[in-house]
Amino acid sequence: RFAEGKQERLPALAAELVRLKVDVIVTGSNPVIAAVKQATATIPVVMAVSRDPVGAGFIASLARPGGNITGLSNDPTPEIVGKSLELLKEAVPGVSRVAYLWNPAPPGAGTYRNAVESAARKLGVTFQSVEVRGSNEFEGAFAAMVRERADGVVVGADPVTFGPRSQVVLLAARSRLPAVYQLREFTEAGGLMSYGSNIAHQFRRAATYVDKIRKGAKPGDLPVEQATKFEFIINLKTAKVLGLTIPQSVLIRADHVIQ
Numbered sequence: 001r002f003a004e005g006k007q008e009r010l011p012a013l014a015a016e017l018v019r020l021k022v023d024v025i026v027t028g029s030n031p032v033i034a035a036v037k038q039a040t041a042t043i044p045v046v047m048a049v050s051r052d053p054v055g056a057g058f059i060a061s062l063a064r065p066g067g068n069i070t071g072l073s074n075d076p077t078p079e080i081v082g083k084s085l086e087l088l089k090e091a092v093p094g095v096s097r098v099a100y101l102w103n104p105a106p107p108g109a110g111t112y113r114n115a116v117e118s119a120a121r122k123l124g125v126t127f128q129s130v131e132v133r134g135s136n137e138f139e140g141a142f143a144a145m146v147r148e149r150a151d152g153v154v155v156g157a158d159p160v161t162f163g164p165r166s167q168v169v170l171l172a173a174r175s176r177l178p179a180v181y182q183l184r185e186f187t188e189a190g191g192l193m194s195y196g197s198n199i200a201h202q203f204r205r206a207a208t209y210v211d212k213i214r215k216g217a218k219p220g221d222l223p224v225e226q227a228t229k230f231e232f233i234i235n236l237k238t239a240k241v242l243g244l245t246i247p248q249s250v251l252i253r254a255d256h257v258i259q
Contacts, residue, residue, distance in 0.1 A: 003032075005135065005163035007105065010035035018043060024210050027071075028203070029159050030106035033058055037069065044219045047071030048206035049199050051157070052078050053224060056108030062224045070219040071209055072202045073226045074157070074182075078111040080230070081182060082119030084195045085154050087232065088180040089123050091193060091250045095152035095178065097126040099145040101168075102156035104131050109156070116154055125152075135164040142171045150177060157182035157196065165189050178242060187233045187258065192242065197227035231255045 001017060003009040014035040017025055025040075027033045028049040036045050037058060047053060050073050059065035062073070075081075089095050100116045103109060113129060120127040128148050130141045145153060153172060155161055161168050162183065169190045172179040181187060182196035205225065213219060235258040239246050251257060 003159075005159055007031050007133075007159070011038065014039035024213055026203075026206055026210065028199070029162075030056055030058075030108055031159060033069070034107050041068055043068060044213045045069040045071070046206050046209040046213070046219070047073070047224070048203045049074055050224075051075065051106075052108045052111055055111055056106075058107070059224060062226065064220070065222065065224055066220045068219050070222040070224055072205055073224055074197050074199070074202070075230075076226050076228075078108075078115040079119075080115075080196070081112050081154070081156070082115045084180045084182060085116055085119045085125070086123065087193065087195050087250070088152055088154065088178060089125065091234070091246050092152060092178045092244060093247075095125065097128065097148070097150045098152045098154060099128040099130050099148070099150040099177075100154045100156065101130050101132060101141060101145075101161065103133055103158040103160040105133060106158065109158070112156060132160055134160060135167060138164070138167055138171055142175045142177070145177060146175050153177045153179045155179055155181045155186065155191075162186075165191075173238070173241060176242060178244060184231055184233050184256075187235050190238055191235060192238045192244075193232070193234045195230060195232045197230055201229075202227065234258065 001013040018040045024044045026046045053059050117127045132141050165186050166189050181191050181194040187194040232254050233256045234254045
């Protein structure tokens with residue numbers, strides 16, 4: 001089942017799967033997990049992608065999730081998104097006013113916003129919070145960034161931004177805003193740089209949880225696995241379009257450079 005980026009469809013889709021009495025539900029992203037958690041407390045749920053699942057209220061703890069939900073977490077702490085801003089600042093030293101583009105609706109989203117603001121404060125960078133709840137708000141969001149004279153943007157990882165990522169990347173380019181993303185798919189779509197876990201790998205790992213559950217394991221007894229490898233990817237073609245020269249000290253730390 002696919003909500004096509006329309007979060008309002010999630011509760012009905014989750015309820016439909018519950019009515020079908022499926023054996024296991026595999027989810028991606030906090031909005032989906034929240035909808036499924038609301039729909040069932042008995043069908044096993046495997047989170048292929050989640051952010052701060054304890055703070056979001058999905059599980060009791062990483063070691064002993066309890067209940068019917070287990071799986072994988074994208075990052076060890078919300079502060080990892082602050083690292084994205086640090087990398088952007090190193091790659092583009094002139095950044096002094098940064099915007100954080102994010103969807104405030106999912107459980108736990110505010111924790112990541114606070115982490116970016118905290119990182120901005122430590123770096124001496126002015127912080128601007130820009131909220132979006134749907135792709136129809138992107139044009140206005142980037143206009144607000146330009147109006148407030150932002151010179152860099154951190155894009156939050158969320159289905160609202162991930163689905164129409166080509167649109168987000170295009171608007172960042174049109175606005176002449178260097179941007180850092182949490183997922184490599186944005187950089188592959190033309191974004192400047194990304195730092196985060198590999199969600200394709202996480203979905204493959206989710207299959208091992210499904211296998212254990214189908215063989216009799218209880219979700220509540222299966223520890224949630226945290227991502228340990230984070231990819232740093234730079235798109236030099238985009239840097240050239242933006243008129244940027246990425247320092248060699250940053251380039252040598254990249255896991256992959258798109259020429």
